[in-house]
Amino acid sequence: MGEHVIRLPDVGEGVAEAELVEWHVKVGDMVREDTVLAAVMTDKATVEIPSPVDGEILWLGAEIGDTVAIGSPIVRLKVAGEGNTGHGEASPEPQAAPEASGQEEKAASAPDKAAMPSVSERGGEPAATPTPGPTTARQGGVRGVSAPRREGEKPLASPAVRLRAKEAGVDLRQVPGSGPAGRIGHEDLDAFIARGAQATRGSGLVRSDKVEEIKVVGLRRKIAEKMQLAKTRIPHITYVEEVDVTALEELRAGLNKQKAGSDRPKLTLLPFLMRAMVRAIAEQPHLNALYDDDAGVIRQYGGVHIGIAAQTASGLVVPVVKHAEALDLWESGVELNRLAEAAKSGTATREELSGSTITITSLGAMGGVVTTPVINYPEVAIIGVNKMMVRPMWDGAQFVPRKMMNLSSSFDHRVIDGWDAAVFVQRIKGLLETPAMIFVGE
Template sequence: MGEHVIKMPDVGEGIAEAELVEWHVKVGDLVREDAVLAAVMTDKATVEIPSPVEGEILWLGAEIGDVVATGSPLVRLKVKGEEAGASSGDAGMKAAVEGSQADGVAEKPSVAGKALDAKAKTAGRGGSPMAAETMRSTQRLVQSQPPLRAEGEKPLASPAVRLRAQEAGIDLRQVPGSGPAGRITHEDLDAFFTHGRQVTKVSGLAPNTSVEDIKVVGLRRRIAEKMALSHSRIPHITYIEEVDVTSLEDLRAALNKQKREDQPRLTLLPFLMRAMVKAIAEQPHLNALYDDDAGIIRQHGGVHIGIAAQTASGLMVPVVKHVEARDLWSCGAEVNRLAEAAKAGTATREELSGSTITITSLGAMGGVATTPMINYPEVAIIGVNKIMVRPVWDGSTFIPRKMMNLSSSFDHRVVDGWDAAVFVQRIKTLLETPAMIFVEG
């Protein structure tokens, strides 16, 4: 038997580090070759790390949320047919792994856990009769109760918690877990030793004084950092305008009725994207990225529109490239393709970067008005609010019209309020008279 150390691989594109967002294994697990060990994230793209060998997990070199440098020890396994030490030939690898353990990477029992362990061992060696009786009572209580979890369902717990439970003769399936995903902690064991599995019944209303610390990791941390950067660096100006989309909705319905089978069902977005292309042609300085460190505005010819998409992991912004060269159907098909890739977690880094202006929409939950945050380092974002039927005065009577607000934000360092208003008013005109979207020149 020997040991094999797996290092953080080079995930490509010159990336020197990645954030660990998920472990698929734990210490003690037996893994097969090519089994997924962990997932890491780089610039919103998640990469899975497989095992090159078959073996038993001895040590994990990072916790979820840690940023791991390329080449750092990540996993150590017990394998057959290899000499002791790192299989990669790195003489210092084993020392680095053991040093990480000495520095506190490996999980250690809590102070309360150590005290209870000591009591349990003392009772088992013929210590205090009262302590021994308490332990025997706890074990009798455990044996008399059915398990919380089904047969074969493995409770989540660290190796240290499992060792304590084993020494005390406790079936962890009977211990309620208070950690993430029901993970059993040392505090849960402490409570179980003291009270057994008791459920306090509360009648009426009662205060909830619990506090849960949730570590911000993965995509949620990326979003938080991006929003903080946008808010701290960009002085926002938000302009809201009402748009009558009755004619546009009639046109959209007509086009969807006669579309070919190979064409996507059109939403509002392709029309808005084409309207933005025409408006940008008249105000090209809005299709830009602002490098505030260098003091340079990079004005782009190609219109690459980011589409903010909500996924199970959080907000992602896939990018439709070169919208100026696409028609309605091409825009719709690409939006659908990228949205599916983002939701499935298969969108590439290329598909999630390069936007020069962004559309954000909450669909039917879009509200009356919003104050969208600019997707740094862009200088503008167009926010779509929900469509509602409202009474509109036509000069002689009120008539029902389909109305929608555009809530758009601009970088006030680059875009003056007047220019922002002109831009939104141009988009409003195009959407209210949709035939103009198709007029060339």
């Protein structure tokens, strides 16, 4: 038998390191060739690392959230044959070793479970200790205590203890008992009250002091860094305007009905908004730009590359519809559907998740009345779509029901004046309220 060391492969052009975001195996697992061992992330693109050989996992070289350099060893396997460490290449050092020769002898003679090291194979964290059962017996002369009881289980206690508990408003089901069979004594009740126990008065409500530490890794860390960068460096101005989309919704329903049964996708609001943005950007091209504040340069783009902020199971990603100015309504819908599916399935490429010049953010039916969108740095504008609602609107003679929707849009106030932001949103509003104007001149 030999050992085979797997090193982090080159996962992308110009990438020197990657963040480990998921292990699919653990020490002791048997894997076959092409079994996925781990997933790493670079620039929002997740790459799976397969095993090139069959073997048994002996060692894992990083923890979730660690940044690993390309070429660094990440997995060591026991394989049939010589492996790839037989020609002078050093194997990674095990992460835990017995402290004394006597311990080594014990480890060699004990069963496999007893021979496990006292630190985890994934980075030295203390191994989990067995969870005690409902009661613990006398050990070393120390009397054990029982855990709080299950729903409906009657606690054992004397009438005097029950009376004291009733007067103190303490639910005895929540009091650990140190007596035989978990019997609750006066000292147990005193200790429970001294710990600051909250009176439950039979409601079954129990105070929780649980604190869970969750390491920020992978896509969530990328999102956090991007949001912090945007809010730290960009002075936002947010402009909110309501839009009457009654006519737009009638047009959308008619177009979808007309194309029912064809291979064209069902149109949502977003393709119409994209076409309206393209028309508005043609009149105010300085909003379709990136601001390099380090160089003091605004890069204004002719191509309109619209990022669509999309929520996935892993977190927020922004797939990009490239050259929206060259796509008609239906082509925009097709590309939106394709990118949304790629984002949700985690198969979107780095190219599909980068290169935007302006972004749309929408929470659909959860969009609320008003939001304050965070600009997708280093862009200078983001258009936020709020939820659509039927509201009574005054037409000059009476109140009539209209489908209304707010646009909450943010702009980089260093390069976009409030007036320009208002003109841009008002132009989009006019096109959406009179949707036929979207197609005039196309």
